[in-house]
Amino acid sequence: MIRRHINNIAPGMVLGKTIYGDNYEILLKKGIELTNDHIQGLKKRGIVCVYVEDDDTADIITHDIISEKVRTMVTKDVIRTYKKVSDSFKDSNLKESTSESIINSINSAKIKKAFQQNIELKQLNNGINLFIDEIMDKEILTGLNTIKTHDNYTYEHSVDSAIVALMFAKRLRLDSNKLKQIAIGELLHDIGKIFIDPEILNKQEKLSDHENEQIKKHPVFGYELLKDMEHVGFVAAHIAYQHHEWQDGTGYPRGLKGSNTFDIANVKGISYSGEDKLILPAEIAAITDFYDACVTNRPFRPPIPHDIVYELIRNGAETHFNNELVKYFLELLPKYPVGIEIKIKNGTYEGFAGFVFSLNRESLNRPIIKILYDNNKNKIKPIVIDLSSEGKDINIQCVF
Ligand SMILES: [Fe+2]
Ligand SMILES: [Fe+2]
Incomplete structure (x- = not known):
């Protein structure tokens, strides 16, 4: 599950977290396939980002602290x-x-x-x-x-x-x-x-x-x-x-x-x-x-x-x-939480983007990342890099 900006949500993506209304009634339940109407409705409510599941990021697991x-x-x-x-x-x-x-x-x-x-x-x-x-x-x-x-x-x-x-x-x-x-x-x-x-x-x-x-x-x-x-x-x-x-x-x-x-x-x-x-x-x-x-x-x-x-x-x-x-x-507090969109700031992959894949307990701010897009926003074959070892010289930033 990853967090994406609402502008990057397309119909067919699967919602990763339930969204509730003002009395905590369920507005959209996790697991549903989002339609264009859903996405417009979320935008109207002022929602900036949502959690979604998709094939490229299905292996990114975020654990909820409470049920x-x-x-x-x-x-x-x-x-x-x-x-x-x-x-x-x-x-x-x-x-x-x-x-x-x-x-x-x-x-x-x-x-x-x-x-x-x-x-x-x-x-x-x-x-x-x-x-x-x-x-x-x-x-x-x-x-x-x-x-x-x-x-x-x-x-x-x-x-x-x-x-x-x-x-x-x-x-x-x-x-x-x-x-x-x-x-x-x-x-x-x-x-x-x-x-x-x-x-x-x-x-x-x-x-x-x-x-x-x-x-x-x-x-x-x-x-x-x-x-x-x-x-x-x-x-x-x-x-x-x-x-x-x-x-x-x-x-x-x-x-x-x-x-x-x-x-x-x-x-x-x-x-x-x-x-x-x-x-x-x-x-x-x-x-x-x-x-x-x-x-x-x-x-x-x-x-x-x-x-x-x-x-x-x-x-x-x-x-x-x-x-x-x-x-x-x-x-x-991890500086880059799991499932958050990141961008690479230097080196061979400068400008490439992806998500935080998992954390290193010993080095909380040097997570393992999964790169999915090149610097022209084209999809690439995923690259997984551990920023605490082989990627120790790579700097990243959260996209939003
Ligand atoms: Fe407060
Ligand atoms: Fe307050």
């Missing part, structure tokens, strides 16, 4: 929780409200009561154990990045961020109790966006300063909503509150500063206190949220190529992201 069954279950639980929150506020005119009045109504007795018997969150909590179990034996981020439509972005982004964060937290040797808190926090980190005007969230043009200020309130709204909610807890509420804070204090909403330190030897029994300290799970969320948002297409820009995102995270260490955490994160 479709568990992913569907958790995504639906997230959607139910979001719906419960928006239904509880359907009588308030959020568009016309000031931030202060939104916070007041979140903290009103009526709303607190509505969340006392929170079946949706209880259900989400129950499902999370299965979700964590499936992630536990995976070592490297593969088969990621669902194809998100603009309508289901928030839900799928929440689930993908949670998967990445759990793998990361496991690598950092956090205990199972912390993993659970991180899972809930990541799944609900953007829930405050319910209180932001959707027209601003989905705007294609550059946002005005005022609109930017509006968006920057979602961590506060999320925290106010989650802080007293049953089945949530301190860590998860603070992930919502702090996931846009940066190490140098230039993040939002409070401009908290980080310490750029992390000691894996002392991670056991870590506890959090005080409202004004940047907590480790939120520092994890700052990286995982950024990563998933970058590799996804948004209304205002196409997805950013993986190798560029990798460099953005590396360069963001110390100023934006906890320096020590970034080192661990980049050990999990």
Whole structure:
């Protein structure tokens, strides 16, 4: 299975990953042969790339980190929780409200009561154990990045961020109790966006300063909503509150500063206190949220190529992201994931294109590639090259 740009999808190609609609209903099931109507429909939904299977690339295997069954279950639980929150506020005119009045109504007795018997969150909590179990034996981020439509972005982004964060937290040797808190926090980190005007969230043009200020309130709204909610807890509420804070204090909403330190030897029994300290799970969320948002297409820009995102995270260490955490994160994250289209930048095959075939565990950023096209985009007899050995002088880049 490979990821192709929608402009390079032709009728007859077989869909490699199911594409879901805004309520996580199946739009197109994996395994179907795409028709011209399907392709036009996907373009209309703003989809930039899809996963397909074809004969030339049938031997490129990407492993999903979690099963479709568990992913569907958790995504639906997230959607139910979001719906419960928006239904509880359907009588308030959020568009016309000031931030202060939104916070007041979140903290009103009526709303607190509505969340006392929170079946949706209880259900989400129950499902999370299965979700964590499936992630536990995976070592490297593969088969990621669902194809998100603009309508289901928030839900799928929440689930993908949670998967990445759990793998990361496991690598950092956090205990199972912390993993659970991180899972809930990541799944609900953007829930405050319910209180932001959707027209601003989905705007294609550059946002005005005022609109930017509006968006920057979602961590506060999320925290106010989650802080007293049953089945949530301190860590998860603070992930919502702090996931846009940066190490140098230039993040939002409070401009908290980080310490750029992390000691894996002392991670056991870590506890959090005080409202004004940047907590480790939120520092994890700052990286995982950024990563998933970058590799996804948004209304205002196409997805950013993986190798560029990798460099953005590396360069963001110390100023934006906890320096020590970034080192661990980049050990999990292949710069060129399996199934991604690449182009050769130098040597005999300069300008030739193909896909990442498989990874070298010992040399994560020097994968095995399969070249399929020459520099005039003509199909050639496939050439497989291991960039960690015979192809060690070859440089590649992701195409999109
Ligand atoms: Fe956010
Ligand atoms: Fe986010």
